[in-house]
Amino acid sequence: MTFASVDDLRLRYGDQELLLLADRDRDGVIDADVVEAHLEDADAEIISELAGTVTIDPASPPLNLKRLACQIARYRLYGANPPEAPRKDYEDTLKFLRRVRAGEANLDGGAAAPIEIPPSPRAAAVTPGSRIFNRGL
Template sequence: MPYATLAELKLRYGADRMSDLTDRDGDGIGDDPQIAQALADASDEIDGYLAARYQLPLPTVPSLLVRIACDIAVYRLLSLRRMGDIEDARRRYEDARRLLESLAKGTVALGLPASLPDAAQPQPSLAAAAVGAARTFSRSGTEGY
């Protein structure tokens, strides 16, 4: 599920900035498919974190995830350019990644409405189940004691 659209990305960062980042042939027109791919990659990265805690797809897309998706997409687009352009994008990407880690741990909430029916509420996925070491003591291992 995409967490941000091309229109949302252009609204947040500006259409001119998106054209500057993706204009490979110098005609002043951005490469919308390249932007769409960066947004898809950002959504995949977000899903990787959220799947540890939430059942996907989410019933709604919180605005927090729209911002995170946009920041990750711009970082991905900037990573294709020369190194000097990436410093601010790297900081935003690292902030977005730390926020996703906090969402996965449950220390930050998505703020999904509490009025969703129980069936639509996000549920922890099986990926969130903890797997520990094998038991030291068991019935078969303590027979005769």
């Protein structure tokens, strides 16, 4: 069982795009075996990126994996010359997986550690009701 299914790809990208990418015999039907092969490759890529750092329970994988697997599979279905959007999604997916591997992000969508943003030394202070400028009236 893969992190995402053919139906997941259909919901995200539509039948028209999948027909363009995965109707190899040109019969007007998405070739599920082609899509499933790319979904399996996407899973392998995800597992490879996270090897040794994250344990994934196959019975209940994090929901983010479905989206990430869809993005990778879509990119791979395009072959040698993917359009900008699938290429960018793929690159963003790899960056995210590498952040997970580095402990900077979690697969469940939360940050790995609380992030504290210190106040800027150049922040402007505003006092309600006071004006620095007037409209010359």
